[in-house]
Amino acid sequence: IHSGQRETAIDIYQALVGAHPDNDRLRLNLAGLYWDTEDAEKAEEILAPLVNNADRGRQERLQLARFFIRHGSVDRAEAELRQGLEATPSDVQLRIQLADLFLQQKQYETALDIIEEGARQKEDLLLSDYQALANAKARVRFISGDVSGALKTADAVLNDDPQQAGALSIKGQIFIKQGRGHEAISIFRERLQRKPRDVGTYLHL
16 A cells, blocks of 8 residues: 555455455455545445444444544544434443544534533443543643633543543643643653553653
């Protein structure tokens, strides 16, 4: 692929998909190659077993949505994620991916609405899922320029769990934005105690 031999890559992936027809990752990679060579009809043919599977679960929907996002089909990604949430409204991963879709389009209020809708189902969520939604909300606020709102949201998570890694990361980024470098360093070092292999935190430091 990197040397420009896409036709050879297609032949290889075609053989792999033939040998492993249930491997979604191989199928998506092959469809992506056809999409990149502007053979949309063939890409759709390869995608058909996934797209037409009415029983597809979270992982299949996430894989398809990310595929569509990567290849510029935002409407299909949104539809895939919304269908998943209609079936399972409490699915936090699908909800955060949908919010991220709107975040990438700078539709901040829509992204926040999607997250807050999920947070209202708190009684049906695990604590870790609720924290993930809160951190997603803080991230949207931070990227939209609402730094004080982002800090307030992150602090609310940390009040309940002072070592919550996601909230620590967001708070560290906020401190960098505010020019509070020494405090940011302290926050990132604290996060590394919780997530010692987190490459992003090392890069921030």
